[in-house]
Amino acid sequence: MSAYIRIIYDRLDFIEFKQNILLLKQPQHKASIFVDITLEEFLKIRDFTLDVSNKISSGKKYSIEQYEKSLFDICPLIKSYPSSSTLVAKALMNVDIFNSLFIGYN
Template structure:
């Protein structure tokens, strides 16, 4: 795939991510922190989330707290948004992998 086509796909993913954040956020919360998110930061978050999904798929134990710690290292401004890690995981992960993040908290 050419670099131009890859860039177009990345931008589409980025726009869909921001759109889904707006759809899934709590009504009382403002998602203005995501306005500051750049394409490069999004790609880092997406790649990180993809690697976590791979780990979960092979049976590694991974919790939402583990995910959150690493997510905050990648893009620190997200700390200011309530339940940001849960929201990002819900948008980027498959439902089964998302649910697996909460399996070990009980």
């Protein structure tokens, strides 16, 4: 795949991520904190979440605390948003992986 096409796909993923955040957030919460996330931060979050998803699907144990800590290290900005790790994971993970990570938490 050419670099130009990769950039287009990354930008489309970024737009879809922001759309999912708006659709999945709690109605009483403002998601304006996610407006300030850059494309580079999103790509790091997406790649990290994909890596966690692959680990979970291969049977490795991964805790919510591990996910949150690494997520907040990548993008400290979202730490101030209530349940940001849950919202990001729900926007980027498939349902089964999300449920296995957040079992007993959601």
